[in-house]
Amino acid sequence: MSTGEAGDAAGPAFRQQVVAMLPRLRRFARGLTGGSAADADDLVQIAVMRAIERAGQWVVGTRLDSWLFRIVHNAWIDEVRSRKVREADPDADFDRMVGDHGEPRVEASLTLEAVRKATAKLPEEQRAVLMLVCVEGLSYRDAADSLGVPIGTVMSRLARARAALAARLGGARPGAAGGNVIKLG
Incomplete structure (x- = not known):
């Protein structure tokens, strides 16, 4: 072509x-x-x-x-x-969630804020892969093409990102007995 x-x-x-x-x-x-x-x-x-x-x-x-x-x-x-990467509050500019019920809104907002904070703390390479695969729905191949890295690199970065998020969000591990299962993509 x-x-x-x-x-x-x-x-x-x-x-x-x-x-x-x-x-x-x-x-x-x-x-x-x-x-x-x-x-x-x-x-x-x-x-x-x-x-x-x-x-x-x-x-x-x-x-x-x-x-x-x-x-x-x-x-x-x-x-x-x-430029030097400036340290900034990653949550300062996020739009607040709007909900009809006070309690679920607060609970959902707190959960979403925790995920945002944990995601913001990931290394840029892991955050980029996580966003492309889990949020944007790109295949591993398309994410690899977008980032200019091999598909195996996408897979390993995604695995590390998921593990880091699970650890930061209360230690939940997929399949852990009694733990919350976190599915990201």
Whole structure:
């Protein structure tokens, strides 16, 4: 397959597909940035600009989502390299959950906050794999393509991420007698 011409590839159909991907790109970016909505929005803006500028590099017939996730990930790597990673409260910019019942809302909010905090503490490599596979639903192969790593690396990073989350969220292990089972993907 060949790449499209920059003019054709960045046309209205391409742009519509990119716009349709924005919620997923933002969700992935929030995972990479530790949950900062502002940083995630900046990252997605950079990635979308790069995607439009380099639309001719996208191979027609391949998965646009994998290509866009890779651009977001590469933009994040560039950002981390260009500045010292600042320590920030990963929960500061998360939107609050809205619920009809006070108690379930508080309980669900506390559980969600615990998962967000635990996820934010994962190494970036594990967090990226976890977001792509468990949140975005990419296959191991597509996640590997998006991150530019072998599929075995995706599998090992995902296993380590799941184990670390289980340990941080009360030591629950899949299949542990009497423990909570945490299913992530």
